[in-house]
Amino acid sequence: MAGMSDRQQTYLLETGNGSYLRLSAMAYFVLTRIDSGSAADEVAQDLSHQLGRVVTAAHVDAAYAQVRQRIDAITQQPRRPKPFGLWLRIRLLPISAVGCLSRHLSRLFHPAAAAPLALFTALAAILTLTAGAPVRQNMMDPGASFLPLLGLFMVSMLAHELGHASASMRYGVPARDIGIGLYVIYPVFYSDVTGAWELTRRQRVVIDLAGVFFQFFVGAVYLVIYRLTGWEIFSLAAASVFFLGLFTLLPIFKFDGYWLLTDLLGVVNLSRQVRKVAVHVLDRLRRGPGTRLPWPTWVSVSVLIYGALTVAYLVLFTVNLALALPDLAAQYPARVVGLLRDLYLPPHTPAAGRVASVLGPTYILLGVGLAAATLSRRLIQARRPS
Numbered sequence: 269m270a271g272m273s274d275r276q277q278t279y280l281l282e283t284g285n286g287s288y289l290r291l292s293a294m295a296y297f298v299l300t301r302i303d304s305g306s307a308a309d310e311v312a313q314d315l316s317h318q319l320g321r322v323v324t325a326a327h328v329d330a331a332y333a334q335v336r337q338r339i340d341a342i343t344q345q346p347r348r349p350k351p352f353g354l355w356l357r358i359r360l361l362p363i364s365a366v367g368c369l370s371r372h373l374s375r376l377f378h379p380a381a382a383a384p385l386a387l388f389t390a391l392a393a394i395l396t397l398t399a400g401a402p403v404r405q406n407m408m409d410p411g412a413s414f415l416p417l418l419g420l421f422m423v424s425m426l427a428h429e430l431g432h433a434s435a436s437m438r439y440g441v442p443a444r445d446i447g448i449g450l451y452v453i454y455p456v457f458y459s460d461v462t463g464a465w466e467l468t469r470r471q472r473v474v475i476d477l478a479g480v481f482f483q484f485f486v487g488a489v490y491l492v493i494y495r496l497t498g499w500e501i502f503s504l505a506a507a508s509v510f511f512l513g514l515f516t517l518l519p520i521f522k523f524d525g526y527w528l529l530t531d532l533l534g535v536v537n538l539s540r541q542v543r544k545v546a547v548h549v550l551d552r553l554r555r556g557p558g559t560r561l562p563w564p565t566w567v568s569v570s571v572l573i574y575g576a577l578t579v580a581y582l583v584l585f586t587v588n589l590a591l592a593l594p595d596l597a598a599q600y601p602a603r604v605v606g607l608l609r610d611l612y613l614p615p616h617t618p619a620a621g622r623v624a625s626v627l628g629p630t631y632i633l634l635g636v637g638l639a640a641a642t643l644s645r646r647l648i649q650a651r652r653p654s
Contacts, residue, residue, distance in 0.1 A: 295335050302332045357449040357458070360426070366433050366459070367442050373434035373482075377474070385485060392488035393510045396503075415623060420505035421512070422457075424486040428513075429459035431482030435475040436461045456523075469531045476528040480513045487513070519574060520581045529574065533567050542575030593636065596629050603629065 294315070301311045308325040315323040361369075376382060426446070433443035444460035464475050487509030494502035517525040522539075530538040545568050548561055561568050607626050610618045 295331065298328055298331045299335050299339075302328070308332070357447055359445045359447040360457075361446040363442075363444050366430075366444065366446050367437070369430055370433040370437040370443060373430060374438040377435055377438045377478070382481075386481065389481065389484040389488045392491045392506070393484055393513075396487070396491055396506050396510050399503075399507070416501050417504050417508065418627075420490065420501070421508050424483045424490075424505075424509045424513075425457040427486045428479040428483040428516075429457045431478040431480070432459045432461050432475055434482070435478035436464050436467075439464075439467050439471045439475075441466060469534055472531045473528065476524050476531060479524055480517060483509055483513045520578050529570075533563070533570055535563060535567060535571060538571065538574065539578075541571050542578075545571045546575065589636070593633075597633065600629050600633065 297315070298311060301314075302308070308328040312323045312325045312328045315328070376385065429446045433446065436443050441461070441463040444462070446457065446459045448457050459479075461475060464472050467475075487506045490502045490506040490509065493499065494506065516523040517528065519525040519529040519538075526538065530536070535541050545561065548568070549572065563571075603622075603626050607618055607622050610616075610622055
């Protein structure tokens with residue numbers, strides 16, 4: 269499938285195990301012509317005419333062998349069942365249901381509908397995020413409203429994934445299933461829109477933003493309900509939706525912000541390119557020739573800044589988590605006992621904030637435990653002789 273790159277046209281090839289390989293126009297031309305039965309000298313003659321320079325059959329054979337070797341190496345690799353860091357994955361909506369819903373919802377991406385909806389959601393987000401300290405304090409201690417608040421938030425997350433699926437459907441690439449999982453220590457929904465790699469970068473940017481667009485629309489609806497009824501649970505839900513929606517736009521973890529930055533910069537496997545740029549900078553500082561980078565200077569600088577900020581964030585995140593875990597684990601049994609006591613004794617109702625004090629640490633400890641177990645298993649597998 270044709271695609272877009274930084275400087276020239278490229279093609280995206282789907283390999284036998286479902287992975288994708290990006291090829292230059294010349295590599296794709298050689299591959300398809302040889303695979304269709306053309307002789308190397310015939311392909312060389314056509315290339316010489318197109319490029320205005322001499323291309324021999326030996327050049328064609330070498331190029332074809334190199335491309336075929338790359339394809340075979342990728343095809344022989346087993347398909348990874350889920351992204352690294354996604355410790356748990358449960359399907360919620362099958363492909364048929366996702367296809368039916370996304371076909372109808374894709375109409376919302378028509379400019380006549382998308383523009384006023386985007387303005388509506390932006391105004392709602394601004395009003396909510398500038399509401400002041402009381403809303404933020406209530407979010408941190410929702411008390412007995414924790415479970416209803418969680419339910420409303422989960423509805424917005426489902427809408428988030430339907431946004432990705434609907435945008436992908438609008439460009440003719442149906443999404444697959446939608447489910448829920450645990451990424452690092454964060455509960456997340458996911459939608460499989462792998463086919464979006466067949467689209468242009470501009471179309472993928474729309475798909476990257478579509479999730480937050482739908483999620484913010486749900487948050488805006490919550491705000492309207494709050495204004496009409498005065499039910500504070502909807503005000504808290506709107507604030508949760510907008511705050512967490514903005515969090516997903518951070519490119520640190522592989523949430524929407526990571527894929528958005530990848531498509532805006534036009535850098536495939538963004539997280540893996542940081543080392544390449546860093547090596548290039550070190551080579552230049554040592555007055556060496558340096559490895560040639562395939563992007564403009566501003567893109568390379570952006571990749572390096574992204575890498576530095578990601579490392580800084582992950583270090584702070586890990587340190588804070590390591591410092592908080594001992595106290596959290598020590599207090600956890602007493603919190604569970606307190607919740608059980610509230611449920612056992614009349615009036616059999618948890619005290620304000622009791623449920624939140626148990627559920628929050630539960631998913632953190634569960635996530636850390638699953639992450640540690642998975643990493644240990646992968647290290648053991650890596651040490652086993654092949």
